[in-house]
Amino acid sequence: xxxxxxxxxxxxxxxxxxxxxxxxxxxxxxxxxxxxxxxxxxxxxxxxxxxxxxxxxxxxxxxxxxxxxxxxxxxxxxxxxxxxxxxxxxxxxxxxxxxxxxxxxxxxxxxxxxxxxxxxxxxxxx
Numbered sequence: 001x002x003x004x005x006x007x008x009x010x011x012x013x014x015x016x017x018x019x020x021x022x023x024x025x026x027x028x029x030x031x032x033x034x035x036x037x038x039x040x041x042x043x044x045x046x047x048x049x050x051x052x053x054x055x056x057x058x059x060x061x062x063x064x065x066x067x068x069x070x071x072x073x074x075x076x077x078x079x080x081x082x083x084x085x086x087x088x089x090x091x092x093x094x095x096x097x098x099x100x101x102x103x104x105x106x107x108x109x110x111x112x113x114x115x116x117x118x119x120x121x122x123x124x125x126x
Contacts, residue, residue: 001025008065012039021062028066028124032079033058034116043116048085049092052118056096059120072124073102079119083108089118 006021006028007013014020014031022029035043035051038061044054063069078089086106093101102122112119 006066011062011065021066023066023126026126027074028063028068028072028126030059030062030122030124032077032119032121033062034112034114034119036116042114048082048117049088051116052085052089052092055118055120056092059122060096063122063124068124068126070096071100072126073097073122074125075102075123076104077121078104078106079109079112080106081109081112081117085117 001024003022003024005019006023008021011020018031020031033055035054036058037044037054038058043051059073060070063072076093078093080086080089089106093104
């Protein structure tokens with residue numbers, strides 16, 4: 001099954017060595033997204049909810065860039081540095097996926113790159 005690296009206009013390239021969006025077999029794979037503001041290094045200021053909301057918005061930005069939306073997501077993996085944030089993440093998850101949410105794994109990790117507290121990777125279907 002061939003893969004296609006998608007590079008939508010207006011989406012800045014990653015500074016790290018990975019593709020942000022890859023399509024294969026009718027599925028669109030999004031690289032893990034974190035709570036940064038577009039074009040601004042580091043996480044957004046504020047509490048966990050602000051960072052998590054920015055993370056969901058970044059997932060949405062990639063989906064929109066390839067003509068998809070949250071309703072097209074079939075799988076998510078959520079990485080949390082502090083499982084005490086699980087309830088807050090779940091509240092936002094319900095907001096962004098109000099009906100028929102995707103399958104999901106939520107994983108507690110020791111750390112994420114650059115001191116982020118949450119990262120979300122997603123797979124969507126065309």
